[in-house]
Amino acid sequence: xxxxxxxxxxxxxxxxxxxxxxxxxxxxxxxxxxxxxxxxxxxxxxxxxxxxxxxxxxxxxxxxxxxxxxxxxxxxxxxxxxxxxxxxxxxxxxxxxxxxxxxxxxxxxxxxxxxxxxxxxxxxxxxxxxxxxxxxxxxxxxxxxxxxxxxxxxxxxxxxxxxxxxxxxxxxxxxxxxxxxxxxxxxxxxxxxxxxxxxxxxxxxxxxxxxxxxxxxxxxxxxxxxxxxxxxxxxxxxxxxxxxxxxxxxxxxxxxxxxxx
Amino acid sequence: xxxxxxxxxxxxxxxxxxxxxxxxxxxxxxxxxxxxxxxxxxxxxxxxxxxxxxxxxxxxxxxxxxxxxxxxxxxxxxxxxxxxxxxxxxxxxxxxxxxxxxxxxxxxxxxxxxxxxxxxxxxxxxxxxxxxxxxxxxxxxxxxxxxxxxxxxxxxxxxxxxxxxxxxxxxxxxxxxxxxxxxxxxxxxxxxxxxxxxxxxxxxxxxxxxxxxxxxxxxxxxxxxxxxxxxxxxxxxxxxxxxxxx
Ligand code: FES
Numbered sequence: 061x062x063x064x065x066x067x068x069x070x071x072x073x074x075x076x077x078x079x080x081x082x083x084x085x086x087x088x089x090x091x092x093x094x095x096x097x098x099x100x101x102x103x104x105x106x107x108x109x110x111x112x113x114x115x116x117x118x119x120x121x122x123x124x125x126x127x128x129x130x131x132x133x134x135x136x137x138x139x140x141x142x143x144x145x146x147x148x149x150x151x152x153x154x155x156x157x158x159x160x161x162x163x164x165x166x167x168x169x170x171x172x173x174x175x176x177x178x179x180x181x182x183x184x185x186x187x188x189x190x191x192x193x194x195x196x197x198x199x200x201x202x203x204x205x206x207x208x209x210x211x212x213x214x215x216x217x218x219x220x221x222x223x224x225x226x227x228x229x230x231x232x233x234x235x236x237x238x239x240x241x242x243x244x245x246x247x248x249x250x251x252x253x254x255x256x257x258x259x260x261x262x263x264x265x266x267x268x269x270x271x272x273x274x275x276x277x278x279x280x281x282x283x284x285x286x287x288x289x290x291x292x293x294x295x296x297x298x299x300x301x302x303x304x305x306x307x308x309x310x311x312x313x314x315x316x317x318x319x320x321x
Numbered sequence: 322x323x324x325x326x327x328x329x330x331x332x333x334x335x336x337x338x339x340x341x342x343x344x345x346x347x348x349x350x351x352x353x354x355x356x357x358x359x360x361x362x363x364x365x366x367x368x369x370x371x372x373x374x375x376x377x378x379x380x381x382x383x384x385x386x387x388x389x390x391x392x393x394x395x396x397x398x399x400x401x402x403x404x405x406x407x408x409x410x411x412x413x414x415x416x417x418x419x420x421x422x423x424x425x426x427x428x429x430x431x432x433x434x435x436x437x438x439x440x441x442x443x444x445x446x447x448x449x450x451x452x453x454x455x456x457x458x459x460x461x462x463x464x465x466x467x468x469x470x471x472x473x474x475x476x477x478x479x480x481x482x483x484x485x486x487x488x489x490x491x492x493x494x495x496x497x498x499x500x501x502x503x504x505x506x507x508x509x510x511x512x513x514x515x516x517x518x519x520x521x522x523x524x525x526x527x528x529x530x531x532x533x534x535x536x537x538x539x540x541x542x543x544x545x546x547x548x549x550x551x552x553x554x555x556x557x558x559x560x561x562x563x564x565x566x567x
Contacts, residue, residue, distance in 0.1 A: 069433070071433075082433055132432055132434075132435075134434055134436070135432060135434035135435045135436035136436055136438070140436070140438070161433055161434040163432055163433060163434070166428060166430050166431070166432055167427060167428060168426055168427050168428065168429055169427065232428075233424075233428065233437065233440065233445060234424035234427055234428060235424070235427035235428035236350075236424075236427070238350075266349060266350065266351055267349070269350065270349055270350050273426070273427060274350075274427055275423055275424040275426075275427030275428060276350045276353060276354065276420050276423055276424055276427075277350070277354065278420075278424070278444060278447065278520075279444065279516070279519070279520040279523050279524065280437070280439070280440030280441075280444050280445065281439050281440065282437055282438065282439060282440050284439070285438045285439045286438075293523065294528075296523065297522075297523050297526045297527070297528045298526060299351070299526070300351055300354065300355070300523070300524055300525060300526035301525065301526025301527065302526070303349075303351040303352075303355075303526075304351075304355055304525070304526065307342065307345070307346040307349070307351075307352060308346060
């Protein structure tokens with residue numbers, strides 16, 4: 061396959077304080093075997109050779125499991141290939157001469173740190189608010205000590221596939237984090253081990269989500285379409301239902317957003 | 322009062338006061354969602370009943386006036402229902418405006434390129450269609466309940482000395498301008514309810530694969546539109562006339 065020459069429009073921003081803008085670059089000689097991030101590596105090498113500052117972007121595993129890569133590519137999180145992270149997006153999906161727009165996730169809760177890197181710490185705060193599950197210490201339990209129906213295990217695993225990349229927030233017209241929070245809740249609440257703290261955890265994580273400045277879900281489901289791990293809207297229905305139970309019917313004492321309540 | 326500090330994403334410290342559990346619930350993101358779903362559902366049910374009432378125009382003057390008279394004479398029911406609807410409407414609008422403000426604040430910077438892929442235009446314009454429907458409801462009340470728009474048609478009585486709602490309806494919709502206003506109002510209502518009817522089960526967490534009400538949302542809204550516009554259209558084309566139906 062022949063190499064690609066592309067025109068990129070990339071968001072450049074020196075730091076969190078300074079204003080940013082879209083800057084146009086030409087990148088040449090990109091192999092169609094390259095991943096999207098490798099394409100940016102090639103561009104950065106070309107920029108460095110010219111003495112320009114390379115573009116900052118997040119990445120780590122480059123195999124679709126860590127959730128570090130992000131990027132709004134042509135108006136779609138992770139480029140819009142179904143169930144694909146940016147690091148797993150390959151340049152064979154692009155044509156020679158294409159123009160590509162690359163922007164950071166945009167949300168009040170995810171401020172830009174530099175160029176295409178945003179601060180996703182609010183996700184960590186939501187996770188911390190979830191607290192811990194109750195498990196007996198001591199000797200290792202026997203396998204299958206707790207019986208879990210295959211369907212529950214599968215459903216929980218589907219929710220646990222969330223890599224917390226933030227594509228749901230980026231795609232949501234309201235900057236809502238509900239798919240993420242709901243996936244984390246469903247991951248535990250579809251298993252017996254998650255039950256003792258279920259009501260408390262739901263309230264604590266939703267409170268932390270609200271405090272972080274995310275928007276509200278309007279049932280557009282752009283998050284579901286954008287999710288590189290194919291998390292389904294069902295997890296949000298579960299969270300919505302549990303939240304009503306927790307807030308209106310549980311005897312839980314006051315819940316603090318740090319999860320210590 | 323006991324206050325607690327939070328650090329927000331940008332390091333701004335905000336103080337949150339402990340509220341009672343109900344206020345906290347109502348002010349939470351999901352609590353607001355539930356309020357929108359429940360008030361929206363009740364208003365939607367009213368819209369269905371209201372539409373069925375008007376379909377009685379096809380039954381002729383006597384049937385329609387009997388129905389109107391029945392409603393008007395039930396004042397012990399009429400006023401509480403009116404008050405209840407008003408409260409529902411006000412709560413629905415106030416909570417919605419709060420959500421719009423929060424959602425705008427949550428996405429202050431727009432994308433240079435943004436491609437919505439699955440969300441509907443109706444869903445993304447709920448605030449606009451909602452406010453437009455509210456304006457339409459105000460017009461509708463001034464028109465048919467207060468009687469200021471076409472006062473000449475408002476005070477007639479029928480042969481049995483009942484308030485002649487049938488004539489008022491016919492005179493009203495023989496006027497193409499009035500018909501146009503209602504047509505536009507119903508289009509907006511259908512767009513609004515299309516997303517609403519698709520959303521409420523998910524919002525309350527009651528969506529179930531065996532009952533695909535969410536996918537039927539647009540169809541339900543279209544049915545409501547047809548039901549509402551059938552009698553006025555019949556008037557406009559001369560199927561329902563001052564001297565009878567057919
Ligand atoms: S870099 Fe780890 S998921 Fe993309």
